[in-house]
Amino acid sequence: MKHFPKSLQQKIEQRKANNALRQLPVANDLIDFASNDYIGFAKNEILFHDTHQFLLDKNIKVNGATGSRLLSGNHSLYNEAEDYIAQFHKTEAALIFNSGYDANVGFFSSVPQRNDIILYDELCHASIRDGIQMSNAKSYKFSHNDLEDLERLLQKLITYNSELITVYIVTESVFSMDGDCPNMEELTNLSEKHGAYLVVDEAHALGVFGECGQGLVQSLGLQDKVFARIMTFGKGMGCHGAAILGSQELKSYLVNFARSFVYTTGLSPHSVATILQSYKHLTKGKEALEQLKANIIFFNQEKMRLGMKPMFVYSKSAIQCAIIPGNENVKKIANQLQQKGFDVRPIVSPTVPEGQERLRFCLHSYNSESEISNVLELLATFVF
Structure with a gap:
C-alpha cells in the first residue's frame, strides 16, 4: 500500500498543533x-416496544428498503408517516430524507436556481452551507440574527438586480452552537415585505418548542408564512432521518431534483416506523x-x-x-x-x-x- 498522501498528513498535523484534532469518543x-x-x-423503552409491535401488527418483517424510493424502496410506511407528519405540522406535504444533512444538501443544491439569491445567517449549520455551495444561485451571509443587516442586503440586492429574481432567506429556529433563536415574527414580516421565500431549519426545536413539541415556527403560528421547514429526527425525536415540510409542489420538485433523495437507498421500514411512533408519542403525553x-x-x-x-x-x-x-x-x-x-x-x-x-x-x-x-x-x- 502507498504511503498516506503528504498533503493530507500535513492537514492532520496542523489540527494536532492547534489542539483541534477530532477523534471518535468512547461511550x-x-x-x-x-x-x-x-x-x-432515544432511550424510551415504551417507544421501542411500540415500534416493534406496530411492525408485527402490520406483518412487516423486512430489514431494508431494497432500493431508492423511486425504484423499489418506497414501502407503504413512508406514505403513512409523511401524511401523519404533514397533518401534525399543519402543512400540505412532508418528504422524508435519510438525514438532516441529506435534507439540507438536497434542498439547497436543487431549489435555488442560477439567477436566484440566497441570504443565510452566518452561523447556519454546515449542512446548509454545503448545500448552498452546491447551488448555482448567488449567496450572501448576513450577521447572526441581525435583521437590520438582512434588510440592508435585501434592499441592496433587489435594487441592483432589475430582473425578476427569487430570494431565499435561510435561518435556524435554534442555532446548534449557540442555542439562541431569531425573532421569527419580525423575520416572517421582513420576508413578506420583500417577497422573499423563508426557509427554517428546525432541527433543535422539534420536540422542544410548542405544546406538543411542534417546533418554534408552529408554536408561534407562523407555519403558513414559511416556504419550507426542515425537521430533523435525530435530536428531540430520538431516532434518525428528517423531513422537509412545504407545499405539494415543493414535494414534487424535490422528488424529481433533490439528488440526495433521488440517488440513495430509502430508510428501512423499522426506521420509518420509529419516526411515526415518535410523532405519536409527542401527542400522547x-x-x-x-x-x-x-x-x-x-x-x-x-x-x-x-x-x-x-x-x-x-x-x-x-x-x-x-x-x-x-x-x-x-x-x-x-x-x-x-x-x-x-x-x-x-x-x-x-x-x-x-x-x-x-x-x-x-x-x-x-x-x-x-x-x-x-x-x-x-x-x-x-x-x-
Whole structure:
C-alpha cells in the first residue's frame, strides 16, 4: 500500500498543533449534558416496544428498503408517516430524507436556481452551507440574527438586480452552537415585505418548542408564512432521518431534483416506523416536554444565582453555551467536569470561530435539578 498522501498528513498535523484534532469518543456512563436526546426518546423503552409491535401488527418483517424510493424502496410506511407528519405540522406535504444533512444538501443544491439569491445567517449549520455551495444561485451571509443587516442586503440586492429574481432567506429556529433563536415574527414580516421565500431549519426545536413539541415556527403560528421547514429526527425525536415540510409542489420538485433523495437507498421500514411512533408519542403525553421546559428555566436561574450569566450565550432553548476562549483551556475545563462525572463537551475552533470556543450544555427532561446545580457549581469553581 502507498504511503498516506503528504498533503493530507500535513492537514492532520496542523489540527494536532492547534489542539483541534477530532477523534471518535468512547461511550461512557457519565451524567448526560452532551447528547441531543432532549426528551429522552432515544432511550424510551415504551417507544421501542411500540415500534416493534406496530411492525408485527402490520406483518412487516423486512430489514431494508431494497432500493431508492423511486425504484423499489418506497414501502407503504413512508406514505403513512409523511401524511401523519404533514397533518401534525399543519402543512400540505412532508418528504422524508435519510438525514438532516441529506435534507439540507438536497434542498439547497436543487431549489435555488442560477439567477436566484440566497441570504443565510452566518452561523447556519454546515449542512446548509454545503448545500448552498452546491447551488448555482448567488449567496450572501448576513450577521447572526441581525435583521437590520438582512434588510440592508435585501434592499441592496433587489435594487441592483432589475430582473425578476427569487430570494431565499435561510435561518435556524435554534442555532446548534449557540442555542439562541431569531425573532421569527419580525423575520416572517421582513420576508413578506420583500417577497422573499423563508426557509427554517428546525432541527433543535422539534420536540422542544410548542405544546406538543411542534417546533418554534408552529408554536408561534407562523407555519403558513414559511416556504419550507426542515425537521430533523435525530435530536428531540430520538431516532434518525428528517423531513422537509412545504407545499405539494415543493414535494414534487424535490422528488424529481433533490439528488440526495433521488440517488440513495430509502430508510428501512423499522426506521420509518420509529419516526411515526415518535410523532405519536409527542401527542400522547407532555410530561417529558414540560419537564424539559422546567429544567431550562432552572438552569437559567442557577447560572444567575452563581453569577455566571455573562459568560453564557443568551438562550431559552435546551442548548446552553458558556464561552471559554482557547481550545486548550476549554478542553481542560471539560475534562475536569467529566472527571467529576458530568458529560459536558467542549466545542473548539474551527467548529466555532477562534476565540469563541465554548462548553456546550445540552439539557434533557431526565436531568435532575441537583445535577444541574452540581455541574454549574463545579464550573464556577473551575473558571472563577
